[in-house]
Amino acid sequence: MTAVGIVWGWVVPYLPASVIVAVTVLFAWLVSLVVGRLLRRSSPRMVGAGRRLGAVVVGLIGGTLALQALGVNPDIVLIVIVLLGATILLALREPLGNYGARYFSDLYTPFKVGDTIQVQGYTGKVIEINAMTTVLLSDRYQLISVPNAAMIRDVVVNVSPQAWKEVTIPVTIGGNVDLPTFESDLLKSLSKLRTRLDPRFPPVLSTNARSAQSTDLILTLMLRRPEDREAITADVNQRVTEVLDRARGARR
Amino acid sequence: MAPLSICINTQTPLVQFLRPDAVRRRNGTPVELSALADGVDYRYSPGGVTRMVYPLVRRLLAENVLSEAHWVALNPHAPPTVRAGGMTLHNVTIEGDRMGGYGKVKEAIWGRVHEIDGKDPHDDLFWSEAFSEYAYYNRRTAELIRELDAQHDFDAFYIHDFQQMPVGQMLATLKPKIFRWHIPFDAAVLPPPWRSVLTGYLDSYDVLVVSAARYAASLAELGTKGKVIRLYPYVDPDDYTQPTRAEAAARCQEWGIEPGDDVALLVGRMDPIKGQDVAIAAFAEVAPRYPRLKLVLVGNGSFSGSSEGLGLSKSAAWRSHLEETVGRAGLTGRVVFTGHLAQHDLDCLYARCRFTVLPSVREGFGLVAVESWLHHRPTIVTERAGIAELIRDGTNGLLFDPEVPGELARKMELLLNDRSGALRARLVRNGRETSKICSLDAAETAEREMLIALAEA
Helix, strand or coil, rough: CCHHHHHHHHHHHHHHHHHHHHHHHHHHHHHHHHHHHHHHCCCCHHHHHHHHHHHHHHHHHHHHHHHCCCCCCCCHHHHHHHHHHHHHHHCCHHHHHHHHHHHHHHCCCCCCCCCCCEECCEEEEEEECCCCEEEECCCCEEEEEEEEHHHHCCEEEEEECHHHHEEEEEEEEEEECCCCHHHHHHHHHHHHHHHEEEECCEEEEEEEEEEEEEEEEEEEEEEEEEEEEEHHHHHHHHHHHHHHHHHHHCCC | CCCCCEEECCCCCCCECCHHHHCCCCCCCCHHHCCCCCCCCCCCCCCCCHHHHHHHHHHHHHHHCCCEEEEEECCCCCEEEEECCCEEEEEEEEHHHHHHHHHHHHHHHHHHHHCCCCCCCCHHHHHHHHHHHHHHHHHHHHHHHHHHHHHHCEEEEEEEEEHHHCHHHHHHCCCCEEEEECCCCCCCHCHHHHHHHHHHHHHCCCEEECCEEEEEEEEHHCCCCCCEECCCCCEEEHCCCCCCCCHHHHHCCCCCCCCCCEEEECCCCCCCCHHHHHHHHHHHHHHHHHHCCEEEECCCCCCCCCCCCCCCCCHHHHHHHHHHHHHHCCCCCCCEEEEEECHHHHHHHHHHHCEEECCCCCCCHHHHHHHHHHHHCCEEEEEHHHHHHHECCCEEEEECCCCCHHHHHHHHHHHHHHHHHHHHHHHHHHHHHHHHHHHHHHHHHHHHHHHHHHHHH
């Protein structure tokens, strides 16, 4: 038997699984793109999470099919994944709930560090939002720790002056996106909304956290009229996503 | 207290490179300034900011108040890193197509603050496309400073002048940040939509340093949160030479100043805010009565206007306008334009002049008055300059109100008619005393105390 024949004989059994993996990668990319388009007017962080989730689901299905093509019983793999997931969820229900609430409160709850809020009968200035709790400082210098889950479940009143004007949008950019260029392009795009925003407060992009992989930013805008809040938030989300897409395209 | 490590940020760099291709960084190593020739490969940037900051940093390094100093500036025609006299200079470059927008915003702020750009109030400045380029430059600078901080763990950041205002907000650090505002500050002249923007930027600093008490009061009126300190600008008296009378006379003859001529001297870059037109108008009033009097205008474009700098020239147009004005007034030959001069040549003119004039429309401070005192020459200063708060009219200088027609000409005549020399002697004697307030020694004490207090806090 020739060397080519030996190699071919070794490759053939894995060929169907390899094709499935290649198609899965392509399909995951397509799903991520479609999800990104569907969520265009949502928060850029939500868009990112949706795209990742779509890709992971496709990856799981594709992986299962690839295992089946290799002759491995996928039922066992699926049972292990489900049991492991259920165990983790049960064991970490409380902290995961708070962590998830922190993630979503970042996106959907209109307060930030420095604001004064009322929640569950407590009033105080927000001095810290960590993974589990939101820490308030009361007028009597008491520290009040409120589980983040309460911020999603209960009524939160932001009593800071002019809080209604402020829209904050968390944005995460990859470590290899050029921040000065991204900011410049974003400001250019947002300048088109100037008639809808308070002329005294142009958009401000501030850095929140940084790692080698990514930079967490906060985009702050001030509305001119409260009833524009939803429409402007959606429009700004779309603009941020477009600028991010362009930045990623430029990088590629 | 252990010596401090600081990062300084200015728009104008300490040095400009005259032959950028000849000094490209090799093998990723910083260029050593000492290996290059002053005047051939590079020159020190003109202007008050670098003139002040460099001697101070040099002194603080020598006195061991600072352990290291890194200086970040905009310098498109320079190698990325340069070692100079114990300091490391880091040069920021931005693309040429972004320079126009950046220049537009900084000129608009400059014009508004100096009240020379009345036609367009620039209410929408911070929403303009040009502003995105201004933000780009500042973010590029802040990112470089952040990277340097990760390497050197600075104790404090010292940011200079309005061009760099957003850097403090962009530097997400808990370490002390000082901002020195070098130009005039009058909240009343700011367009209402600017006030909250400027307040946002200025509030990101722990300390705001201004050059005059009235600017500090105006900042308080704006409602800034940071501590405001008034520190007078300064010069290093050792930087000046005292040429002999013969040397000065010989050098001045090259500009057409004859031995029997009287000289009124104005030192300032070619810029409408420097008020050369005001001086020419006053000179035109007195010139017929003093046929041997000449007005000498020293200065060229700024770093922004020069080809070695940002190439945003406005000086050439202003000089043409002034030359036309001189021609129309029939004063050709009696108003001398020397352009930029090396320090010793300038010292020759100081030594040769009868008095100096500072007629700026608005002036953050006006160090040329201090230079005048150091050269034993009386000075006539506009009330619109920051240094005016140090001058008592008729005691250590002469003040004039630019709103009063003929006032500058009248003050010029006071000195031209001072036959006994008593007025001149008094102004010079007291002026020399005042100059000590604006000396490097005084500044060193004040700046050291501020830095240490901030770092210890």
